[in-house]
Amino acid sequence: MSTTEQVAAPVQAGGDTGPTRRTGNRLKKFWPQYVAVAPFYILFLVFGAFPLVFSIYLSFTQWDGMGPQKFVGLAQYRYLITDGRFWNAVENTFIIWFMSTVPMLILALIIAFLLHQNIRFKGFYRVAFFIPNVTSMVAMAIVFGSVFSDSFGLINSAITALGGKEFGWLSDPWGIKITIAVMVIWRWTGYNAILYLAGLQSIPTELYESARVDGASMFSIFTRITVPMLRPVILFTVITSTIGGLSLFTEPQVLLGNDGGTGEAGMTIVLYQYNQAFTQFDFGYGAAIAWALFIIAVIFAIINWRLVSERDTTKPKKSRRNTPAAPTSPEASR
């Protein structure tokens, strides 16, 4: 919320900022500021914007990365629409996203609520919940692979010890999706809980006090004050979870390999893109998949935005306090 106070910028305090000066003078005067911000824009132009534009071109070609490029028009997209493997990957991505995001955000809210109580060892608890988020997903996918292993895994051992029947966590289509979802939940619940906790701490105490005075129950305080006040943070976590969920790659790739496991039950969109471009060397099709993913992401963004603006009209008052800002996750920063 500190954006509005751009006070007395030192350079302009000098005085001679007349509107009639020539651009040469201005550049001479402001060159250090431009030099300071330039590296980001140069890097973004070369390594961000150019590949983006270039990938549109690539998606209209057939190319194995070495031989001659062949312009094929919309053929890659026409193939994409009829490609059952691609739609399987889309379906898997959505199922895993839903199975992980909903429990994850609910659990995170509960943990944040518990951590917000006046308890001891809060610092230790926060670190313990956050550690999964900074750990290498390759290493942890290997660990989860052994815990959920069909033959010797800890989970199946526990099930058989209790008299149940072994389940194919890494071979059954649903087992595979559940295992991947559990990995996502394990990694991101603590991260989201920390965000919610910070949101809870920013809710003014007076709101609660006046609700208490009015005789509101704990439940209605939670649903009428806590959740609405947290809504911007919740929206932020929903958006980051959507971006993360759509770009799921490491977990299925390490756990199940480049083909996404039995019947491609763990194939995600990004894994399929990787598979087509870097194991089948079909660069044109890989680029087309990437653009399909982008369109899906845009549709999601519009849905998210719609949901929010609808809720805004029904609850106009108490939403504008905290505006979520930047994606703060190691994943999103790349």
Add this chain to the structure above:
Amino acid sequence: MTATLNVGNTRLADPTGPSSAAARRKTLVSRIVVHICIIIGVILSLFPFYWLLTMSTHTTAEIFGYPPKLGFGSTFLENVKAVITDVDLFKALLNTFLISAAVAILVMFFDSLAAYSFAKYEFPAKNVLFTVLMATFLVPGSLSLVPSFVLMSWLGWIGNFAALIVPGAANAFGIFLLRQFAQSSIPNELIESARVDGAGFFRTWWSIGVPMMRGGVAFLGIFTFIGTWNDYVWPLIVLVNPGQQTLQTALATLNSIYSTNYGEVMAGAVISVVPLIGIFIIGSRHFIANIAAGAIKG
């Protein structure tokens, strides 16, 4: 739980008053319930690490055995030796450290410069430039794997650490974050008086801006280091020579080639995870506060 619901920083008193013994007992019970719930969550959160550590101390036969061994075994050193002879994990550790440190240092340098300029100076087109910067957040990285790979091959950077370091040397997230730090923590009067004494832009950035933003800069450094360390798909694509793998790709190779020797794979995973957890715990207090600040302050 009613009695202890913490609102803001003051606990709401139970209507019967804190002096009532029944209320106090109720408070105690609900506190214990809260702790038990949290501890269950902590155990679930930390268990995979414990399990990783125990597996790295067992032979493969022991890991595959039934019932599973819940405690520690005695073959950790043998497993580590097997890892070292099969893949050059320490080379990979060194590579990963150098790449992550290089990216972190460059990001701290370039992002703090840009953030200082955006936060403390006015210059033509500043708002347009900043809007463009914010818009780049919307570009998902996984969209450009294929064209970025092609670009790297044109530059001759396939199999070169430059492919991992240069594109990440400055980022919008860090500039945005540090700009907030600069706005709230650098007094304009200080810059003004340094300017009167003849210090130029870069001089004031280095001697006033950086020291005053150091909390944010340190956080950004750790954050970038951890993110680069854990990066998987990009190194997998551009580092094609076996001798220059990062920890993540080396570990994935170990897992796919030597998957029959489970104890060995787990020892490799331990080597890749432990340094990072150490770094995180050292900077954790700062780290967690800032992670949240990014989403809340805006």
